[in-house]
Amino acid sequence: MLHVQGLTKEYDSPAGPLAILTGVDLRLERGEAVAIMGPSGSGKTTLLSVLGALERPTAGSVTLDGENPLALDETQLAAFRNRRIGFIFQDHSLLPQCTVLENVLVPALVGAADASAEARARKLLDAVGLAPRLDHLPAQLSGGEKQRVAIARALIREPRLVLCDEPTGNLDAKSASAVASLLLDLHRTQQTVLVVVTHSDALAAQVGRTARLEGGKLV
Ligand SMILES: Nc1ncnc2c1ncn2[C@@H]1O[C@H](COP(=O)(O)OP(=O)(O)O)[C@@H](O)[C@H]1O
Numbered sequence: 111m112l113h114v115q116g117l118t119k120e121y122d123s124p125a126g127p128l129a130i131l132t133g134v135d136l137r138l139e140r141g142e143a144v145a146i147m148g149p150s151g152s153g154k155t156t157l158l159s160v161l162g163a164l165e166r167p168t169a170g171s172v173t174l175d176g177e178n179p180l181a182l183d184e185t186q187l188a189a190f191r192n193r194r195i196g197f198i199f200q201d202h203s204l205l206p207q208c209t210v211l212e213n214v215l216v217p218a219l220v221g222a223a224d225a226s227a228e229a230r231a232r233k234l235l236d237a238v239g240l241a242p243r244l245d246h247l248p249a250q251l252s253g254g255e256k257q258r259v260a261i262a263r264a265l266i267r268e269p270r271l272v273l274c275d276e277p278t279g280n281l282d283a284k285s286a287s288a289v290a291s292l293l294l295d296l297h298r299t300q301q302t303v304l305v306v307v308t309h310s311d312a313l314a315a316q317v318g319r320t321a322r323l324e325g326g327k328l329v
Pocket residue numbers: 121122128130148149150151152153154155156157
């Protein structure tokens with residue numbers, strides 16, 4: 111499924127190259143999950159960006175189901191991300207002028223028309239407890255509800271890989287726990303590979319397997 115080997119990432123800086131990832135290895139098979147912890151600035155978001163093919167690594171390899179996204183051109187890569195990968199960020203990043211249902215459908219608007227998308231969106235919103243909120247705008251939702259919309263949006267294309275960057279970071283303890291439970295329930299049902307960056311010990315414990323990013327490596 112997700113195979114990562116010898117991944118390094120450097121950013122250029124006026125003082126010379128800045129090594130952020132110095133050799134990350136990670137193997138996750140279908141249905142497996144890992145929580146990634148580590149101090150601020152340790153490269154967690156950078157790692158997710160490379161895993162999600164939003165950024166190119168300096169060296170090393172990432173394959174998803176044996177496919178190497180780095181070999182794709184920009185158009186193919188956009189399609190690959192859209193189909194295979196779901197992203198959930200700390201800040202829900204919903205479109206403010208679109209309803210809950212429309213926000214969940216956004217990833218499904220890319221490419222060929224998909225008549226079953228709306229039925230899937232309604233089912234997912236039901237699963238995250240938002241069936242009575244389909245026509246609400248994001249401004250009319252609580253923080254936890256917005257994150258639940260973001261989860262439904264990330265799963266609408268039935269991705270094999272779901273990447274989350276501090277998905278409960280902006281939520282109070284009760285909403286955080288509800289969002290985490292939903293995320294893990296859907297992960298188990300859909301057998302996705304799940305990578306969750308978090309500062310929350312409670313969320314890490316729910317995910318089970320935990321790795322720390324230290325000195326640019328996963329330990
Ligand atoms: N686009 C970029 N250009 C230069 N440096 C960056 C860039 N993105 C992140 N960094 C640096 O990489 C380091 C790791 O950042 P990040 O991955 O966001 O850490 P974390 O998510 O663990 O807090 C930080 O020191 C940050 O300043």
